[in-house]
Amino acid sequence: MELEKEWFSNWFDSPYYHVLYKNRDMQEAEFFLRNLVTKLTLNTNQKLIDLACGKGRHSIFLNSLGFDVTGVDLSSNSIASAKNFENNKLTFEVQDLRNLKYDSQFDVALNLFTSFGYFDCNKTNQTVIEQIHKILKPQGILVIDFMNVDLVLKHLKPKEIITREGIQFTISKQIEDGVIIKQIEIEDGGKKLKFHEEVQILNRMDFEKILTSGGFTLQAYYGNYNLEPFDTITSERLILVATKNA
Numbered sequence: 461m462e463l464e465k466e467w468f469s470n471w472f473d474s475p476y477y478h479v480l481y482k483n484r485d486m487q488e489a490e491f492f493l494r495n496l497v498t499k500l501t502l503n504t505n506q507k508l509i510d511l512a513c514g515k516g517r518h519s520i521f522l523n524s525l526g527f528d529v530t531g532v533d534l535s536s537n538s539i540a541s542a543k544n545f546e547n548n549k550l551t552f553e554v555q556d557l558r559n560l561k562y563d564s565q566f567d568v569a570l571n572l573f574t575s576f577g578y579f580d581c582n583k584t585n586q587t588v589i590e591q592i593h594k595i596l597k598p599q600g601i602l603v604i605d606f607m608n609v610d611l612v613l614k615h616l617k618p619k620e621i622i623t624r625e626g627i628q629f630t631i632s633k634q635i636e637d638g639v640i641i642k643q644i645e646i647e648d649g650g651k652k653l654k655f656h657e658e659v660q661i662l663n664r665m666d667f668e669k670i671l672t673s674g675g676f677t678l679q680a681y682y683g684n685y686n687l688e689p690f691d692t693i694t695s696e697r698l699i700l701v702a703t704k705n706a
């Protein structure tokens with residue numbers, strides 16, 4: 461009997477995800493990472509892991525700066541695409557954040573562009589943080605780049621139609637039990653497909669709780685890719701920097 465695939469295995473592995481989010485590009489990744497590397501005074505002797513790396517836009521840029529980077533993602537299509545960029549300091553692997561196959565070997569773990577909160581319970585969030593704790597060296601750094609849920613909820617459009625590359629995406633959003641649920645209906649020529657996306661509504665306090673009970677200390681948080689102070693009402697992002705407790 462074939463087990464039903466979890467929604468994130470379907471949607472993020474499909475080419476349509478990459479068309480819909482094509483504005484989340486290399487340029488955005490470079491801008492953010494230049495600021496982050498400076499702010500955290502990272503140096504190229506440090507070993508980085510990009511958790512839920514997608515096609516590897518952040519990993520590839522960090523590697524171009526001289527860092528040793530490992531990128532992991534559940535999507536085998538995204539990892540196959542990222543593998544084209546591999547070199548002796550850049551590797552990609554299909555792995556599940558809930559069960560990472562490394563020991564404590566990384567100095568910095570990155571979880572970027574809302575790649576957290578996909579699971580249906582807080583226990584799994586905690587499992588992911590414990591896994592990240594396991595793979596970091598003592599005092600290792602964790603950066604989580606999440607949406608600012610207050611801003612997202614304030615501007616939530618119940619329905620919108622977006623056309624990209626001749627493909628029509630009809631997106632309906634609703635809130636259910638602390639989760640934003642996006643239904644995505646696609647019309648591509650004669651083809652009609654349906655996907656959905658779910659992200660938990662997690663604010664700074666929720667993250668602080670999850671991080672603290674997972675053995676991390678929240679050190680700082682920022683509100684955009686320029687790393688300006690976080691403001692609940694206006695910030696686009698919630699970017700958290702935590703360190704693994706010794």
Ligand SMILES: C[S@@+](CC[C@H](N)C(=O)[O-])C[C@H]1O[C@@H](n2cnc3c(N)ncnc32)[C@H](O)[C@@H]1O
Nearest residue numbers: 468472512513514533534535556557572573575
């Ligand atoms: C919004 S995308 C962000 C991708 C990438 N960080 C970027 O900025 O381009 C979220 C990613 O999380 C990955 N993902 C979802 N659940 C995962 C899991 N359990 N383990 C590993 N990756 C997962 C998806 O395959 C997808 O590539």
